[in-house]
Amino acid sequence: MTDTDSRVAHVCAALFDLDGTLVATEHRSRAAWTRMFGAHGVEVNDDVLATFVGRRAQESLADHVHKFPGSTVQGLLDEAVGHLDGPDIPPPYPVPGARALVEELHSRGTPIGVVTSGLRAHASALLDHVGGADLFSVMITAEDVRRGKPDPEGFLAGCAALGVVPSQTVAFEDAPAGVAAAKAAGLLCVGLTTTHDASALGGADVVTTDYTELA
Secondary structure, three states, X not given: OOHHHHHHHOOOEEEEOOEXXXXXXXXXXXXXXXXXXXXXXXXXXXXXXXXXXXXXXXXXXXXXXXXXXXXXXXXXXXHHHHHOOOOXXXXXXXXXXXXXXXXXXXXXXXXXXXXXXXXXXXXXXXHHHHOOHHHOOEEEOHHHOOOOOOOOHHHHHHHHHHOOOHXXXXXXXXXXXXXXXXXXXXXXXXXXXXXXXXXXXXXXXXXXXXXXXXX
């Protein structure tokens, strides 16, 4: 038995990232960020957009706000969020197997929660795609932490709220920043290749395409 196998045997709780991990939203986010940059005549490419994945939007925008004279981080964020309501923005959808896993864990009484870099209102709406926010005992959002991923604060707060120790908790993540946060907090981590190649999730204990591949 490997060390990972041994830790899996003792897992008693789960914490899920949301965007890209439970619900596919990256296609929407990329479209919104691209339009926001374009509206200001600021160049954006895949490398820039990749830096927004898995991090709090405010922190990602802070890296680029100097490119937008006269603008603030909050103003740019509000503008980008507004683009999500565009009629031609594609809808979100659940990651394959996500709803079934969430509902199974809930039915077993396994403590589960969400640790997301997104805002609470955004998270609550998205969770409808995997059965609803009521299935989760804890929701840690961007409003609840001082430091976003890759800082471990969110995952540590999630474990504390669930009343579990990190070493007996598994995190599900799709982005390098999230994997780094989970591992720094001492959790077992499953990386999903929904937004990044497996090579970018090398810090995860297990890497899989989606939940249908998990036993």
